[in-house]
Structures are given as structure tokens and as C-alpha cells.
């Protein structure tokens with residue numbers, strides 16, 4: 481199905497709008513040359529080590545939304561753990577939190593906390609390894625920087641494929657507009673809510689607004 485038909489069939493765009501709309505990231509390259517180490521090339525720890533920084537406003541807003549969800553017994557995957565504030569807040573209620581980071585300092589901090597059921601892996605979310613991460617599904621995947629570190633469409637789509645594969649049906653990806661507005665490199669990776677709707681139609685996810693800035697992408701049931 482071509483881009484225009486996909487947008488129209490998402491149901492949220494009229495045919496006229498779909499004709500005009502093209503996500504900025506669509507202009508990015510299909511495949512980069514960072515096959516062993518995907519993601520935006522970063523020349524310092526500044527962007528990947530948030531172990532000693534306060535939680536971002538975007539992640540804090542997601543955590544607030546999570547307070548209103550029945551988090552008891554949920555399996556959570558937190559991508560980009562930062563200072564582990566999310567785990568500190570929800571580990572005692574969740575049925576396990578798996579965290580991912582590229583920062584050895586963030587991982588060391590998480591290890592010192594000794595939170596029940598909280599494990600952090602040094603693992604690249606755009607890499608292959610995420611597909612084999614865990615056998616059982618997650619109810620929630622939290623990633624406030626979905627495309628902020630993206631290098632190319634292939635690796636971004638592979639990350640989303642991995643997320644969908646790791647989610648239970650009805651499970652949800654949580655993200656926030658502020659994190660979607662921020663990029664570590666190429667600003668064409670800024671995402672809009674409309675981009676999420678369009679991605680939803682590609683990845684069998686339903687986008688919805690939980691607050692003005694916090695969005696959910698729910699995994700739809702497979703068609704019978």
C-alpha cells in the first residue's frame with residue numbers, strides 16, 4: 481500500500497489531507513552505514529548519560545499518566561532509563577521492569593538501587609538484540625525519545641517492530657510530545673502526533689492522546 485493510501489486508511493485523515501501530508505522523517509535515508517552500532521553518532525556522553533540529571537519533563541509527564549493506570553502486576557519495558565526515577569516509583573507495584581540504556585553509568589546506578597524485579601541492560605534499541613530480549617510480553621513500553629536518536633528509517637522501523645513484538649495485544653507504548661520534539665542529530669526526526677497515527681497504520685498500533693502531550697500507541701489484535 482502506498483503512503484497516501486496508508487494515511488487515508490488510518491481513518492483519521494481525509495483523502496485531501498493525506499495527499500498533502502508527508503512526515504519530515506520520510507526524507508531521511510532508508511539505511512545508514514551503522515549496521516553494528518545503529519543510532520545517531522554521538523561524540524560525547526552528554527546525550528546518553530542522564531544518571532546524574534533530573535528526570536526530563538516529558539518522562540515526568542508520562543510517569544504522572546502511569547499513576548492513573550492500573551500498574552499493579554504490569555510488565556514494563558523502560559527504554560532510556562536515565563536516573564531510574566520511573567523504576568523507583570513503580571518497581572514495587574509492577575511485575576518487573578526491564579530497562580535499556582547505552583550508558584554504563586545509568587546501568588551502574590540502577591544496579592545499586594536493588595529494586596525488586598528491576599533489571600537494566602546495556603542494549604541498543606535500534607539493534608537486532610532487542611528482538612530476542614525476552615520471551616514474554618510487556619504490557620507497557622515507555623520511550624519518551626522514540627526517534628530522537630534515530631539514524632535511518634530501517635533502524636527506526638526495526639525498533640518499532642521489536643516493540644510491537646515485545647508487547648502483549650492491547651499493550652501500550654507511552655511517549656510524549658516534548659521528547660518527540662527533541663533530536664540528538666537530524667531534526668527531521670522530530671515527530672508529530674500525526675506521524676504517530678501514520679506509524680500506527682504501518683505497525684498495527686492505534687495512536688491516542690492520554691493528555692495534551694502524552695500519547696499512547698496500543699497494539700491491536702491480529703486480524704482473524
Ligand SMILES: C[S@@+](CC[C@H](N)C(=O)[O-])C[C@H]1O[C@@H](n2cnc3c(N)ncnc32)[C@H](O)[C@@H]1O
Nearest residue numbers: 519528535536539560561562581582583604605
Ligand atoms: C535524554 S536521556 C533521557 C533519560 C530519561 N528517559 C529521561 O527522560 O529523564 C536518553 C536516554 O536514552 C538512552 N538511549 C539513547 N540512545 C539509545 C539507544 N540507541 N538504545 C537504548 N537507549 C538509548 C540513553 O542512554 C538515555 O538513557
